[in-house]
Amino acid sequence: MDFIDPHIHMVSRTTDDYETLARMGCVAISEPAFWAGFDRGSADGFRDYFEQLTAVEPRRAAQFGIEHHCWLCINAKEAENVSLSREVISMIPEFLDRPGVLGIGEIGLNKNTKNEATIFLEHLDLAVEHDQLILIHTPHLEDKYQGTRMILDMLCDDSRINPDRVLVDHVEEHTIGEVLDRGFWAGMTLYPVTKCTPDRAADMIERFGGERLLANSAGDWGVSKPTAIPDLIFQMRRRGYDEALIRRVVYDNPAEFFAKSGKFVQPVR
Amino acid sequence: MTSHTAQTVLDECYLETRAKLLEIAAVLDRVDRAEGTPAPLTGGAAARRDQISAAIQILLRDAPDRAELIQQLFSRQYDPQWRSTFGLQVEHAASSNTREN
Numbered sequence: 001m002d003f004i005d006p007h008i009h010m011v012s013r014t015t016d017d018y019e020t021l022a023r024m025g026c027v028a029i030s031e032p033a034f035w036a037g038f039d040r041g042s043a044d045g046f047r048d049y050f051e052q053l054t055a056v057e058p059r060r061a062a063q064f065g066i067e068h069h070c071w072l073c074i075n076a077k078e079a080e081n082v083s084l085s086r087e088v089i090s091m092i093p094e095f096l097d098r099p100g101v102l103g104i105g106e107i108g109l110n111k112n113t114k115n116e117a118t119i120f121l122e123h124l125d126l127a128v129e130h131d132q133l134i135l136i137h138t139p140h141l142e143d144k145y146q147g148t149r150m151i152l153d154m155l156c157d158d159s160r161i162n163p164d165r166v167l168v169d170h171v172e173e174h175t176i177g178e179v180l181d182r183g184f185w186a187g188m189t190l191y192p193v194t195k196c197t198p199d200r201a202a203d204m205i206e207r208f209g210g211e212r213l214l215a216n217s218a219g220d221w222g223v224s225k226p227t228a229i230p231d232l233i234f235q236m237r238r239r240g241y242d243e244a245l246i247r248r249v250v251y252d253n254p255a256e257f258f259a260k261s262g263k264f265v266q267p268v269r
Numbered sequence: 270m271t272s273h274t275a276q277t278v279l280d281e282c283y284l285e286t287r288a289k290l291l292e293i294a295a296v297l298d299r300v301d302r303a304e305g306t307p308a309p310l311t312g313g314a315a316a317r318r319d320q321i322s323a324a325i326q327i328l329l330r331d332a333p334d335r336a337e338l339i340q341q342l343f344s345r346q347y348d349p350q351w352r353s354t355f356g357l358q359v360e361h362a363a364s365s366n367t368r369e370n
């Protein structure tokens with residue numbers, strides 16, 4: 001089955017991973033800007049990263065027939081540095097008109113601090129001013145519930161934000177309901193150990209249905225599995241789901257959400 | 270959504286669940302064996318051990334949302350007043366969907 005991975009950090013993966021993804025049916029991906037595993041020393045470090053996301057990775061993906069899209073921001077972890085964040089935010093508009101840029105992301109919270117929240121709000125301003133879609137990172141482990149609620153507060157209290165243009169990622173059993181209830185799109189991240197397994201993702205699909213729900217691998221430089229979506233497809237088939245429902249979660253929903261940017265390239269088959 | 274019966278689901282997951290329970294039992298045994306030397310659990314470690322016991326209690330409940338309850342157990346508290354604590358104002362207040370909880 002053709003699928004789209006809506007959240008994967010290919011700058012951290014090998015070219016072999018692109019090939020494996022293509023062989024397993026991946027036709028498009030989107031790559032949010034994130035933490036590189038170390039704090040960058042200057043805004044120029046981010047300029048080079050945005051160049052990599054908007055020019056280099058699309059070429060690498062194209063070799064394997066995969067449409068590459070991306071999101072730009074300074075991630076929640078480095079957002080703790082407010083002055084650096086403001087420099088990076090002021091540079092982002094230079095890149096927003098490039099092909100394949102779907103919006104602002106993955107913005108969010110990490111340790112749920114005041115600085116992170118301040119920069120989150122400034123990213124919302126940037127997205128609104130440039131009419132961009134928003135992709136959101138919610139924190140992990142014990143910080144997830146608190147951080148997700150704080151993020152939803154900031155989004156819902158801003159009259160300029162249309163929830164239908166926002167994807168909230170890394171939802172789990174205790175956050176998915178609130179995200180969907182308030183009209184946002186929700187992404188489940190399939191990490192093998194620390195986060196949601198394909199089985200638990202399938203459980204959430206059973207509880208909440210397929211509407212506005214996406215699944216991603218969030219593959220990055222850490223222990224992660226770029227082929228997590230085929231694992232989920234396999235799990236859903238084992239449970240006897242309709243092919244239409246499976247396709248909705250792994251292809252139709254991401255395509256529908258990304259199309260709102262006006263810049264999503266529908267993969268040709 | 271799924272055509273599987275409760276029995277099918279249980280049959281498919283039985284051995285895996287048994288193995289996971291054994292893993293947990295073995296971890297708790299390992300903690301106990303280590304505890305006497307040099308000292309019993311204190312502070313954060315004791316609190317985490319208590320959380321594990323509380324999570325096991327949740328498994329025994331007759332509830333449809335045990336996974337969600339366990340997630341909540343391992344979560345930091347959300348304070349609805351967080352914005353005033355941080356001194357962050359709402360600049361573009363939404364008239365219709367502002368909510369307090």
Ligand SMILES: [Zn+2]
Pocket residue numbers: 007009032034106137218
């Ligand atoms: Zn990510």
